[in-house]
Amino acid sequence: MILLGILWVALGVYWGKKAKSMEGFMLAGRNVGLAFGTATAMATWVTSNTTMLAPQFALQLGIWGMVAYSTAAFGLFLFAPLARRIKDVMPKGYTSGDFIRLRYGKAAWYVFLAISIFYGFTWLISMGMAGGILMNALSGIPYQTGMTAILLVCVLYTLFGGLYAVIGTDYIQSLIIMIGIVIVGAAVIYSIDLETVYTDLRAEKPMLLNALMPAAVMAIFNNLMFGIGEVFHSNVWWSRAFAMRKGVGQRAYNLAGFMWLPVPIAAGFIALTSSSMGVNITSPDMVGPLMAGNILGKTGAIIVFIVFFSSLASSIDSLLAATADLITEDIYKKMIAPNIGEDKLRKASSVVIVGLGLLAWLVCMPRIGTLATVLFFAGPMVASTIYPIAMGLFWKSANARGALWAMLLGTAIGLIAYFELGWYTASLISAAVSIVVTTAFAKLKPANFDWNYLDEKIPEKPN
Numbered sequence: 001m002i003l004l005g006i007l008w009v010a011l012g013v014y015w016g017k018k019a020k021s022m023e024g025f026m027l028a029g030r031n032v033g034l035a036f037g038t039a040t041a042m043a044t045w046v047t048s049n050t051t052m053l054a055p056q057f058a059l060q061l062g063i064w065g066m067v068a069y070s071t072a073a074f075g076l077f078l079f080a081p082l083a084r085r086i087k088d089v090m091p092k093g094y095t096s097g098d099f100i101r102l103r104y105g106k107a108a109w110y111v112f113l114a115i116s117i118f119y120g121f122t123w124l125i126s127m128g129m130a131g132g133i134l135m136n137a138l139s140g141i142p143y144q145t146g147m148t149a150i151l152l153v154c155v156l157y158t159l160f161g162g163l164y165a166v167i168g169t170d171y172i173q174s175l176i177i178m179i180g181i182v183i184v185g186a187a188v189i190y191s192i193d194l195e196t197v198y199t200d201l202r203a204e205k206p207m208l209l210n211a212l213m214p215a216a217v218m219a220i221f222n223n224l225m226f227g228i229g230e231v232f233h234s235n236v237w238w239s240r241a242f243a244m245r246k247g248v249g250q251r252a253y254n255l256a257g258f259m260w261l262p263v264p265i266a267a268g269f270i271a272l273t274s275s276s277m278g279v280n281i282t283s284p285d286m287v288g289p290l291m292a293g294n295i296l297g298k299t300g301a302i303i304v305f306i307v308f309f310s311s312l313a314s315s316i317d318s319l320l321a322a323t324a325d326l327i328t329e330d331i332y333k334k335m336i337a338p339n340i341g342e343d344k345l346r347k348a349s350s351v352v353i354v355g356l357g358l359l360a361w362l363v364c365m366p367r368i369g370t371l372a373t374v375l376f377f378a379g380p381m382v383a384s385t386i387y388p389i390a391m392g393l394f395w396k397s398a399n400a401r402g403a404l405w406a407m408l409l410g411t412a413i414g415l416i417a418y419f420e421l422g423w424y425t426a427s428l429i430s431a432a433v434s435i436v437v438t439t440a441f442a443k444l445k446p447a448n449f450d451w452n453y454l455d456e457k458i459p460e461k462p463n
Helices: 002-016 022-030 034-045 048-061 061-068 073-089 096-105 105-139 141-189 196-206 214-235 237-245 249-260 261-272 286-337 342-364 371-375 379-383 386-394 400-422 422-446
Strands: none
Touching: 002 141, 002 286, 002 379, 022 141, 022 237, 022 286, 022 342, 034 073, 034 105, 034 141, 034 237, 034 249, 034 286, 048 214, 048 261, 048 286, 061 105, 073 214, 073 237, 073 249, 073 386, 096 105, 096 237, 096 286, 096 386, 096 400, 105 214, 105 237, 105 286, 105 342, 105 379, 105 400, 141 214, 141 237, 141 261, 141 286, 141 342, 214 379, 214 386, 214 422, 237 249, 237 286, 249 261, 379 386, 379 400, 379 422, 386 400, 386 422, 400 422
């Protein structure tokens, strides 16, 4: 843990030397190529959710559980054409908030910022928890110590290097993740008998093999909507679209999606072997690291530790940088200090990064729920933004009032579903409400938006 922490911080300091301006710190000079662009997207999407929630899904929902989590790849696939469009219409943009403000006005912008920052912080909490759970399961390191270590390391190297450091470390972390998954997968196949696994599941947990398990089928579509919403609205992905060279974004996101797709299926399969291996699962979200460590022994546990640590770091750093950009650029600069100089803005961004890390640490100290319950609470919020963003990027008829009410009603009704029906329905219902509302407003009172307005050099919206 200490060696990995030193490595990532050292690399952050090294790559951070390139960030000589605020644009370099936030967007890596807008010059990211295909290899680094693909690696950072893939590594960022292999989060604690992929390596720990996918096994939890399989343990609770069976064969469709691990397939359900793999549908999050469609978030990357569908964002690929959006990344190209974003680069075309907003070549000098900074954040996803910039788009909502310029496209739909301030009211929708305020709601969007509340959703995006809340989601970002929820995601950060889930990964801080995952760091503590991981280190405790594999090595016995206390939950609070492991959680503190992963957050501290990521805050330090993001603070020194900004997006340059994030993308550079993501490149190395993506290679570690891919190699590690191959090693773990091969070891699992070698260590178990598939027929025995099937027989044990059929005897002890037959519902996990049921292809028509209602909650599992619903989870497939719910997770699909949640994954799309996560990517479409989040400044994590918009910042990369702005940072990549023209013509790179669409190819990078498509490649990242194909690279990521098999990872949750491989991770989820491990959970289905837990009964046959006789491993005692004390908490559903610990099944992934417990099984990997049990199958591979001490040496394997070290490999798994490195892979999981890399997957967590590659997401936490991205989230810290992107959320700090959103708060610094959209709230501090746009609302509070519009005439602030670049040096002071850089210092403000550093304060925000440290503040986010500290706040996440405080919330994570008492472990709250499982990863699924923590993360999916934000599902209906992010799902409500899918159609306003997609329609707003391609159709002139999308109007501000429709986007505002789509986000408000989608979030409200989705949260009701979360509490009354279950977390595996909330995102699906929210997305459906959002689509209906956005489309209805666009048809009944269509706007005629001028795409030139997305260039902030134009002081007023053209007629």
